[in-house]
Amino acid sequence: xxxxxxxxxxxxxxxxxxxxxxxxxxxxxxxxxxxxxxxxxxxxxxxxxxxxxxxxxxxxxxxxxxxxxxxxxxxxxxxxxxxxxxxxxxxxxxxxxxxxxxxxx
Numbered sequence: 205x206x207x208x209x210x211x212x213x214x215x216x217x218x219x220x221x222x223x224x225x226x227x228x229x230x231x232x233x234x235x236x237x238x239x240x241x242x243x244x245x246x247x248x249x250x251x252x253x254x255x256x257x258x259x260x261x262x263x264x265x266x267x268x269x270x271x272x273x274x275x276x277x278x279x280x281x282x283x284x285x286x287x288x289x290x291x292x293x294x295x296x297x298x299x300x301x302x303x304x305x306x307x308x309x
Contacts, residue, residue, distance in 0.1 A: 225261035231273075 233256050238249045254275065262269045271287045273280045282290065 222264040223261055224264065226259045228257035228259045231256045231258055 233254050235252050235254050236249055237252050238247050256273060256275055258271065258273045260269055260271055269284050270281055271284065273282075
């Protein structure tokens with residue numbers, strides 16, 4: 205597993221069956237977990253430290269490359285085009301947050 209946060213290289217590619225994929229790039233995250241509320245009570249929210257993984261993969265017979273982000277129980281698998289839209293949206297949200305945080309300091 206690549207843990208030094210260096211760019212992925214061609215040597216990181218494996219071929220399990222008919223799928224080409226890079227090694228999983230670990231991403232430590234702080235996540236908000238919400239549990240179901242019992243009748244008449246508010247849902248309890250907890251913060252958890254987790255590790256997500258990110259990788260690129262492509263099936264041998266396809267031209268489309270996919271990005272996987274997640275873990276065993278929670279995952280997102282999207283096209284490169286969708287990942288670029290997500291990257292732009294996250295950039296806008298982070299810039300907005302930084303701007304309002306600067307105003308409040």
